[in-house]
Amino acid sequence: DIQMTQSPSSLSASVGDRVTITCRASQSISSYLNWYHHKPGIAPKLLIYAASSLQSGVPSRFSGSGSGTDFTLTISSLQPEDFATYFCQQSYTIPFTFGPGTKVDIK
């Protein structure tokens, strides 16, 4: 199975901050990488697919980049509703695997 890691595991930030989260795959996955946002008790939400494509309806402050093994999710200006856990997922091959998540909380 392809192992996914994320860094940092958690971070504290303020509204308006620029936030960057990194995801790394244990082998090359080309651009088959998706990002999600999750709050407890609420359905996870797809933000970015294929490493850099913004899902319909997702604010443009979210962006993704990378290919191969290293990927980045950037939130250009953190909003109150963005405090949540973010996780990545590789869709290169089954079994699909997920990163452990990065929790973003209020500084």
Place this chain on the structure above:
Amino acid sequence: QVQLQESGPGLVKPSQTLSLTCTVSGGSISSGSYYWSWIRQPAGKELEWIGRIYTSGRTNYNPSLNSRVTISVDTSKNQFSLKLSSVTAADTAVYYCARVNRQNDAFDIWGQGTMVTVSS
């Protein structure tokens, strides 16, 4: 707007079979652009992909669970289901159903999840 909702028992005894259903509303489960998946997350652990089903009935399962998992679809009810046999405490988790876009294998709509505890 398509929504997914998981349902089923919240408590299952060890060695028994866990059964969950995902009901799709606001759209047809038979759409050729998507297939359907189950994912779970034990407390404090990573999300784990369980398997997927196409509306043709074709399935793929995670090899770690392969011998115990069955996913089925009922297009007449707009539902798909998960059965996990011979459960142990290690199967205690929040279980999610999700719609997956066939073009990019991204999970574009999720249910809110249902907690299943395996305990006697």
